[in-house]
Amino acid sequence: MSVSIVQAVWQGLVILFGGALLGMIYKGFDRKLAAQMQGRIGPPLRQPFFDVIKLMVKENVVPDHAVGWLYNLMPLLSLAAVATLLFYVPLGGFRPLLGGYGDLILILYLLAVPSLAMVVGGFAAGSPFATIGAQREMVMMMAYEFPLAITFLSIAWRLSVALPGQAVFSLTTIAANPLWGLVGPFGFIGLLLLFLSLLVVTPAELAKIPFDIPEAETEIAGGLLAEYSGRNLAMFYLGDAIKMVVMASLMVALFFPYGLANLFGVAGFWGGLIDVAFYLVKVFLVIFVAVITVRVGFARLKIGQVARLFWLPVTGVSLLGTLLLALDRIV
Amino acid sequence: MIFGTLMKQLFSKPATNPFPVRHMPRSVTAILKKVAAGQAAIHPPVPTPKDLRGKIAYDRDKCIGCGLCARVCPANVIELYKPEGEEKNKIRMYVARCTFCAQCVDACPVGALWTTEEFLLAATDRFAENLIVE
Amino acid sequence: MNNQSINLEIGNNTACYSVPVGPVHPALKEPIRFQFDLDGERIVGVDIKPGFAHRGIEYMGMRRNLIQTLYLSERICGICSISHPLAFTQAVENAAGIEVPPRAQYIRTIIGELERIHSHLLWAGVGAHELGFDTLLHLVWNVREKSMDLLEQLTGNRVDYAIPIFGGVRRDIPAEKAPLAYEAIGYYKDLLQRLIDAFLRDKSVELRTRNVGVMTYDQAVALCAAGPTTRASGVKKDVRVDMPYLAYADMDLHAITPEDYGTEPIGDVFDNIIVRLLEVAQSIEIIEFCLEHLPEGELTSIPKVPALLAALKKASGEGIGRHEAPRGEVFHYVRLEEGVEEMAVWKVKAPTYSNLMAWVPKFLGDEVADIPIVAASIDPCMCCMDRVHLIDGTGTASVKAKEELVRLSREKTRRICG
Numbered sequence: 001m002s003v004s005i006v007q008a009v010w011q012g013l014v015i016l017f018g019g020a021l022l023g024m025i026y027k028g029f030d031r032k033l034a035a036q037m038q039g040r041i042g043p044p045l046r047q048p049f050f051d052v053i054k055l056m057v058k059e060n061v062v063p064d065h066a067v068g069w070l071y072n073l074m075p076l077l078s079l080a081a082v083a084t085l086l087f088y089v090p091l092g093g094f095r096p097l098l099g100g101y102g103d104l105i106l107i108l109y110l111l112a113v114p115s116l117a118m119v120v121g122g123f124a125a126g127s128p129f130a131t132i133g134a135q136r137e138m139v140m141m142m143a144y145e146f147p148l149a150i151t152f153l154s155i156a157w158r159l160s161v162a163l164p165g166q167a168v169f170s171l172t173t174i175a176a177n178p179l180w181g182l183v184g185p186f187g188f189i190g191l192l193l194l195f196l197s198l199l200v201v202t203p204a205e206l207a208k209i210p211f212d213i214p215e216a217e218t219e220i221a222g223g224l225l226a227e228y229s230g231r232n233l234a235m236f237y238l239g240d241a242i243k244m245v246v247m248a249s250l251m252v253a254l255f256f257p258y259g260l261a262n263l264f265g266v267a268g269f270w271g272g273l274i275d276v277a278f279y280l281v282k283v284f285l286v287i288f289v290a291v292i293t294v295r296v297g298f299a300r301l302k303i304g305q306v307a308r309l310f311w312l313p314v315t316g317v318s319l320l321g322t323l324l325l326a327l328d329r330i331v
Numbered sequence: 332m333i334f335g336t337l338m339k340q341l342f343s344k345p346a347t348n349p350f351p352v353r354h355m356p357r358s359v360t361a362i363l364k365k366v367a368a369g370q371a372a373i374h375p376p377v378p379t380p381k382d383l384r385g386k387i388a389y390d391r392d393k394c395i396g397c398g399l400c401a402r403v404c405p406a407n408v409i410e411l412y413k414p415e416g417e418e419k420n421k422i423r424m425y426v427a428r429c430t431f432c433a434q435c436v437d438a439c440p441v442g443a444l445w446t447t448e449e450f451l452l453a454a455t456d457r458f459a460e461n462l463i464v465e
Numbered sequence: 466m467n468n469q470s471i472n473l474e475i476g477n478n479t480a481c482y483s484v485p486v487g488p489v490h491p492a493l494k495e496p497i498r499f500q501f502d503l504d505g506e507r508i509v510g511v512d513i514k515p516g517f518a519h520r521g522i523e524y525m526g527m528r529r530n531l532i533q534t535l536y537l538s539e540r541i542c543g544i545c546s547i548s549h550p551l552a553f554t555q556a557v558e559n560a561a562g563i564e565v566p567p568r569a570q571y572i573r574t575i576i577g578e579l580e581r582i583h584s585h586l587l588w589a590g591v592g593a594h595e596l597g598f599d600t601l602l603h604l605v606w607n608v609r610e611k612s613m614d615l616l617e618q619l620t621g622n623r624v625d626y627a628i629p630i631f632g633g634v635r636r637d638i639p640a641e642k643a644p645l646a647y648e649a650i651g652y653y654k655d656l657l658q659r660l661i662d663a664f665l666r667d668k669s670v671e672l673r674t675r676n677v678g679v680m681t682y683d684q685a686v687a688l689c690a691a692g693p694t695t696r697a698s699g700v701k702k703d704v705r706v707d708m709p710y711l712a713y714a715d716m717d718l719h720a721i722t723p724e725d726y727g728t729e730p731i732g733d734v735f736d737n738i739i740v741r742l743l744e745v746a747q748s749i750e751i752i753e754f755c756l757e758h759l760p761e762g763e764l765t766s767i768p769k770v771p772a773l774l775a776a777l778k779k780a781s782g783e784g785i786g787r788h789e790a791p792r793g794e795v796f797h798y799v800r801l802e803e804g805v806e807e808m809a810v811w812k813v814k815a816p817t818y819s820n821l822m823a824w825v826p827k828f829l830g831d832e833v834a835d836i837p838i839v840a841a842s843i844d845p846c847m848c849c850m851d852r853v854h855l856i857d858g859t860g861t862a863s864v865k866a867k868e869e870l871v872r873l874s875r876e877k878t879r880r881i882c883g
Contacts, residue, residue: 033341035345036340036341036345037337037338037340037341037600038337038340038599038600038603038604039340039343039345039346039347039603039604039607040345040346040347040603041345041347041349042345128482128483128484128485129484131482132484132506132833135505135506209597209598210597210669212597213834216597216834217491217597219492219833219834219836219837220833221490221491221492222491293334293337296337296599296600297333297334297337297600298598298669299593299596299597299598299667299669299670299672299673300596300597300598300669300673300834301669301672301673302672302673302832302834302835303506303832303834304506304832305672333600333601333663333667336604336663337600346603346607380614380617380618380621381618382618382621382636383617383621383622384620384621384622384627399770399771402530402774403530403532403533403770403774404533405529405532405533405534405535405536405537406536430536430540430625431622432536432539432625432627433621433627433635434532434536434627437630437635437770438770440769440771446621
């Protein structure tokens, strides 16, 4: 028993560090590729590491009007929640570490915690800009949670119909049984629609342009993060990097959990390596399409427009996807 | 929309004019020597356009000390003074104050002042040697 | 003129809280202080406090001879750097009765229009940045580099061109430099449609700028707004058309409004983008006309500097000069006294001064998210605009310059710190 706990702790640490490392590497790619697309040279790929190191040594300023304990607690909470997510999401094609102790519903809740922590941190900061940023983040959460939940639940429901009796909310099951092969033509289109709506939700979840309203640099001078500095900001930054990996891994697990090793018939260590490499490429592709390209191709939208966009078209698309999935079962 | 341009730019050379070297070299003179010998390469600098209004050059012998340049200079760059043992006034220019408008060049009746294309004039001392023209 | 005449209901204030923007804020390129009264995200009240970029330039100018002041006027603003000298030289030539030869007038026009191109492209990039669309910022500023390079090749510097002098211009555009100019014009002609499409056909830009920051035709007329700000509302006001000067008198120009793009003018930010980008196209045509019809002749009517100084010293009288700067009408007033080298009076009215009050109807009713783009939509240039005029308790007016302001602020600090 104790051996497996030690093993679990060891694996947990590896996942934590690996997740953070991956997050920062992908963030580096994000900045470099975005710069290339804009015709610039951009920072080196190691820049996020420099950023985090620099932030850790800078002074941690707590404003006079801030609610001190909340203000300092929220970055910790945000980072802890995101790091916990790493244990519930299948990374690299492996089973999630705590796969038996939490499922899709827990992930849905955990995804909301970092944003909530930022909201509370923003309100606790005592600055008018942070207040506006926090209000906007709350409205945005109310907007994108809807299609997110619909997508998750539709997939779990359809899987429960295709594989009765299995723990369909568990990500291990979902990753092991990609739905594309289990549905007919209607279901295929429905799944595609769900995929598209989740693609639109991803930049909102990660607060990237066109949905980076809570932190709008030119409008509210950094918004919720305006007053944060030093170690607190480093924690938010790290949390943002890890969340990018988590969201992309979720997308990959839900829609493209395929491995390459089985295709080539390679097993064992080399098979695992091939699968990990393929997973890294898939995550990179998701980030490229959902975060990087979108970040440089659009202007920032207003909060009213974002809310309307998610409640009407995106929810409509995901509901249509669900309908088609249901239709697929009947037909 | 704009995505076509973005994708094209992703695979083409950036529009930035990069610095000569990627990282600050330990010795600038050493690396310049290497470049002259063909052993190292630097990003070539952007060519200086002709007729750039750079540092003003001064021919002391032609100068007749009329002081017109000092009268029209907007930035009090030119100091007119009488050197020891000479009959005519001469000038001293403090390039740190200069706006490089070259009005003094236009004002000089004998052509003792002219613009050069020298613009790499940054220094830490306002009265460094290359920032005083006399 | 009161609030009723511009149809504003400032009295119904349902504000919950107020947010200061400026003088230092990422949305502002130059210091200005706004105080917004907000109801949630809606702006219900705005107060504007300028004065942070005051440098006492008119005071300095009145203590220098005219040629020195010319270069001072060039540095009132970096983006409008030839607009001020053009208006200033006009004012002094007006007062002193100095004629400008035709070739010089055409060269002044060419440089003035090149400045308009670079200024409008700069504005377009900054506007995109305020919207969060950094890609357009980089693309447009890359395109702008061609005009800066051309200006450097023609005048010797990217900014502060030192071209106008009283009586003419200082540098010629010789025949060997004409191909450079034609190449730049060709470059812009090829790119212009793509530039216009990148801004005006982009859905997210339209979502952010349509019906945002609206100023109606009547409000624009009542507030005496100037430049593209007022033309976006449909007011056909342009100094080059209404009171032609320099080479504009030989051309058939019209004031550009959104009707030239085919849409009804609403006076929102989108219309501002339309007007400014179409003005870039108009500037290219003007430069081409001037290059083709460049008259032969001398560059300046008083080439020798001592003669010029003498003529200026002998001059007396008042003179005004105006120019359609990229931001609107810039106006200089000069009074010269005989036998005195310095000016007796110099008053500069920058275009942003006329456009300042346009911010009030534009902001009211918009959201916090619109603050940066509406602030940028009038193309504010605070450094052109700031003058400080203090009236103390006894009713006497004075203009405070830097030394006085530093002394007063030090006194106050001592008072506060005890």
